Amino acid sequence: MGRPMRHRGALVTYPLLFAVAFVGLLPYYWMLSCSLKTNDNMFLVPLQWIPNPVNWNAYGDAWRAQDFTRYFLNSGGIAVAITAGNLLLASLAGYSLCKFRYFGRGALFLMILSTMMLPLEVTMVPLFLIVKTLDWPNTYEGLIVPFLVDGFGVFLMRQYLKSIPNELIEAARIDGASELRIFFQIVMPLCKPALAALGVFTFREAWDMYIWPLIIVTKDSLRTLPLGISLFMSSFGTAWDQLMAVATIGTLPMILLFFFLQRSFIQGIAISGLKE
Structure with missing residues (x-):
């Protein structure tokens, strides 16, 4: 009875997973398809799902239209710095909250969790005033330092550290x-x-960050990739083919990052979610 039940479950599960995957991947396919079309073929009725003819010029035209090498490097450097800082500081905070006992530890953890309920739009004005007081607008410090640690990172690391036996740490302390x-x-x-x-969560958020750089960056040399993509949209029209080409290139780092870290990513989320 067990095997027929599993087969019936698979008949329901796999088509459902395929449908969800199809809906999730469709926007990415449309973005890639549009990057290989001309603007004239972009919104034909009926829609042209397969580019005909295939036009690769948008990639070269987009890269020549703006300094996207600089924007790409800016986004990459900022994302790497924020990710490295978050991994270190969130791990230290999680280790303290999990493996040390001191007065107010629980209340401190609840305060950190409460910050996860506040979107950037709520804290944007006071955060900008602090950055302005430090004379950090139009600097890499202003883009990086405010996001070096967040409540979610501390929560995730604290939950995962609960799976590490205290006896292992105590034995190391006894050894000096x-x-x-x-x-x-x-x-x-x-x-x-x-x-x-x-790392995957933090890098994605830092790589896609748009609102904060838009507020504190006015120099072209400090623009990030999302800001550069927005340059293709103006009151004179939108270069959809070039916009889609740059957006396609912009998704590649996240796809590669998840591809190489997917096993550890899923394992880390699963174990962290099981701890109370």
Whole structure:
């Protein structure tokens, strides 16, 4: 009876998963398809799902129209810096909240969790005033430092660290290891799945960041890729083929990152979600 039941379940599950995957991937296929069309063929009725003829000129034209090499490097450097800072600081905070006992630990953790309920739009004005006071507009510091750690990262690492036995850390302390040595040589290597998951989340958010750079950046040399993409939209019209070409290139780093880290990503999320 078990095998027929599994087969019947598969007959329902797989078509449903295929439908969800199809709906999720359709916008990406349309973006790629539009990047290979001319503007004249973009909105034909009926829609042209397969480009005919295939036009690769949009990629070269887009890259020559703006300094996208600079924008791409800016987004990459900022995303890497924010991700590295988040992995380190969130791990340290999670380690403290999970493995040390001190007064107010629970209340502090609840305060950190409460920050996850506040979107950037709520904290944007006070955050901008702080950055302005520090004279950080139009600087890499203003783009990076405000996002070096967030509540979600601390929560994820704290939950995952609960899966590491306290006896392992106590044994290292008895052997005379310092807390920093325990953290970097014992705890961090055991946290690779959670670090991979947090790294993917953080890098994606930093790579796609648009509102904050739009507020504090006016220099062209500091523009990020999302800001560069928006340059194709103006009151004089939209270069849809070039916009789609750059958007297609902009999705590649995230696709590659998830492809190489997907196993650790899923494992880290699964284990973190099981801990109370």
